[in-house]
Amino acid sequence: MHRYRSHSCGALRPTDAGNNARLSGWCNRIRDHGGVLFVDLRDHYGLTQCVVDPDSPAFREAELLRSETVVRMDGQVRLRPAGTENAEMPTGLIELYVTDIEVLGPASELPMPVATDQEYPEETRLKYRFLDLRRERLHKNIMLRGQVIDSLRARMKAQGFFEFQTPILTASSPEGARDYIVPSRIHPGKFYALPQAPQQFKQLIMTAGFDRYFQIAPCFRDEDARADRSPGEFYQLDIEMSFVTQEDVFEAVEPVLRGVFEEFGGGKPVTQKFPMIPYRESMLKYGVDKPDLRNPIVIVDVTQEFELPDVSFKAFKNVIASGGVVRAIPAPGAGAQPRSFFDKLNDWARGEGAAGLGYIIFDEVDGTLTGRGPIAKFIPADIQAMIAQKAGIKAGDALFFACDQEGKAAKLAGAARIKLGHELKLIDPNVFAFCWVVDFPMYEFNEDDKKIDFSHNPFSMPQGGLEALRTKDPLDILAYQYDIVCNGIELSSGAIRNHRPDIMREAFAIAGYGEEVLEERFGGLYRAFRYGAPPHGGIAPGVDRIVMLLAGEENLREVVLFPMNQRAEDLLMGAPSIVSAKQLRETHIRLNLPEKK
Numbered sequence: 001m002h003r004y005r006s007h008s009c010g011a012l013r014p015t016d017a018g019n020n021a022r023l024s025g026w027c028n029r030i031r032d033h034g035g036v037l038f039v040d041l042r043d044h045y046g047l048t049q050c051v052v053d054p055d056s057p058a059f060r061e062a063e064l065l066r067s068e069t070v071v072r073m074d075g076q077v078r079l080r081p082a083g084t085e086n087a088e089m090p091t092g093l094i095e096l097y098v099t100d101i102e103v104l105g106p107a108s109e110l111p112m113p114v115a116t117d118q119e120y121p122e123e124t125r126l127k128y129r130f131l132d133l134r135r136e137r138l139h140k141n142i143m144l145r146g147q148v149i150d151s152l153r154a155r156m157k158a159q160g161f162f163e164f165q166t167p168i169l170t171a172s173s174p175e176g177a178r179d180y181i182v183p184s185r186i187h188p189g190k191f192y193a194l195p196q197a198p199q200q201f202k203q204l205i206m207t208a209g210f211d212r213y214f215q216i217a218p219c220f221r222d223e224d225a226r227a228d229r230s231p232g233e234f235y236q237l238d239i240e241m242s243f244v245t246q247e248d249v250f251e252a253v254e255p256v257l258r259g260v261f262e263e264f265g266g267g268k269p270v271t272q273k274f275p276m277i278p279y280r281e282s283m284l285k286y287g288v289d290k291p292d293l294r295n296p297i298v299i300v301d302v303t304q305e306f307e308l309p310d311v312s313f314k315a316f317k318n319v320i321a322s323g324g325v326v327r328a329i330p331a332p333g334a335g336a337q338p339r340s341f342f343d344k345l346n347d348w349a350r351g352e353g354a355a356g357l358g359y360i361i362f363d364e365v366d367g368t369l370t371g372r373g374p375i376a377k378f379i380p381a382d383i384q385a386m387i388a389q390k391a392g393i394k395a396g397d398a399l400f401f402a403c404d405q406e407g408k409a410a411k412l413a414g415a416a417r418i419k420l421g422h423e424l425k426l427i428d429p430n431v432f433a434f435c436w437v438v439d440f441p442m443y444e445f446n447e448d449d450k451k452i453d454f455s456h457n458p459f460s461m462p463q464g465g466l467e468a469l470r471t472k473d474p475l476d477i478l479a480y481q482y483d484i485v486c487n488g489i490e491l492s493s494g495a496i497r498n499h500r501p502d503i504m505r506e507a508f509a510i511a512g513y514g515e516e517v518l519e520e521r522f523g524g525l526y527r528a529f530r531y532g533a534p535p536h537g538g539i540a541p542g543v544d545r546i547v548m549l550l551a552g553e554e555n556l557r558e559v560v561l562f563p564m565n566q567r568a569e570d571l572l573m574g575a576p577s578i579v580s581a582k583q584l585r586e587t588h589i590r591l592n593l594p595e596k597k
Helices: 059-063 124-126 136-158 201-209 246-264 279-285 302-308 313-321 339-351 380-390 405-421 465-471 499-509 516-529 543-551 579-587
Strands: 020-033 036-043 046-052 070-079 096-105 178-185 189-192 212-221 232-242 276-278 325-331 358-365 368-372 397-404 434-438 443-448 449-454 483-485 490-495 536-539
Touching: 020 046, 020 096, 020 313, 036 059, 036 070, 136 212, 136 232, 136 246, 136 543, 178 465, 201 212, 201 232, 201 405, 201 516, 212 302, 246 397, 246 434, 246 490, 246 536, 246 543, 276 279, 276 449, 279 405, 279 434, 302 313, 313 325, 313 397, 325 380, 325 405, 339 397, 339 405, 358 380, 368 380, 380 397, 397 405, 405 434, 465 499, 490 543, 499 516
Parallel strands: 046 096, 276 434
Antiparallel strands: 020 036, 020 070, 036 046, 070 096, 178 189, 212 232, 232 536, 325 397, 358 368, 358 397, 434 483, 443 449, 483 490, 490 536
């Protein structure tokens, strides 16, 4: 028999009854039932109930066991007594009657239990991550992650994509988030940077004549943590394609993501053909550029209705006169809610920095839809009916209003739509709703610097090309840029790239950057484009976010093996750490630390 095991802890079945077996694993739970000890032995593959009674030669050793001790157990497989079976466990019809125990790895007192899903402080969980990872839910999440990556890789290869590896040590990028920099020992005073993304490299791969690239790429950004982004590092399915339009990218990506979500989504319906929503439409209807389409609420603009002479609500009219807008957020069925529901929403809106949320509740009186509420008296019945029809309101519904300058009104309305969707339980949790958000603006007005600036990705191809850059108002120019969104979470941004040096020079000039900026900051890519670059485009869906959605988690920490905390610290390994004076000398670095307060 093998030194440690004849079977895994998830392998034994009733057909093994009567045979001897050897198992090794961790003591998941130890229970004393009237002098008989029951040990649930756990390994990577499952769990087996092991029984040690006082007549067993292993009983004295079993009495000394504690949770998470690693042991080898020998014994005979037998069927569980009638009435004690556990149909929820693959091994729930058998047990191991133990005759010999060897302690392979004793366990000290645990800083946190493993056999439960009880929540523990983040600091404890991350410091003892190896214990946290033994817990069933987290263990399953990490295995799911590996399976999803395997599936993504197989689906990409099936479409003719080839996997490349791009450098980890590269040049610092002046755009985007902060770089993690690495000192060079042999080049004093110079630094490498860890890549924020393989963006320039994958475009250079296309320029080099390769056609379909992908990579499960690590990315490093020195930015603050968020629930949907791990601090320090994250992984993405990085994709680039040559001689493609925006629609070609969509046709390549949709079956990959749809297939993965169908494969691992537990039978939840997945959008079959991802709808395309223009950015401006998304901001109007949903108040965000990453809409959760599981939420049926659609925001409508009712500025014109509140401008009508017969409407006497001056609070809104004054804002409209200064260039503001009014957005209406339907609340299906909210008319049945108590007054406290509306008061709490107003308090919430004030907490978001707004003056509040006006509202009207609609009832049916003598066959006519009639509004009531704080602002209803300022709006004649016929105009109320116009607003209700525009918003798709019926009796028993309510309508909330956000009034401010367009950007602020959209933000408040979008947040209210999300909150109402949750409060009124309108969001279906058992579906994966995908969409593309397209037609992002190329430029925006930077209020701080009082200048035109790039709205997002400066390397996106402007719609209309050189002619649009030379003839249109920059704020009206759209880019071939797109986001893919699932259940209100942005999985990725992508774009058809600006591969033409002449168009690139013009695009940067509009934002106030001369050709010397292109040469200095993006010289490698810019030079490559001068020697014949194909039209190309791509995208990079976040692997961590995909797995988070599939696992039903709300924080990326639950699907990453060894995450950092919110302060970008690795509590398990003690990173970042102080390095020795010798290491500093070798890399020609002298510290200039801030004074301690």
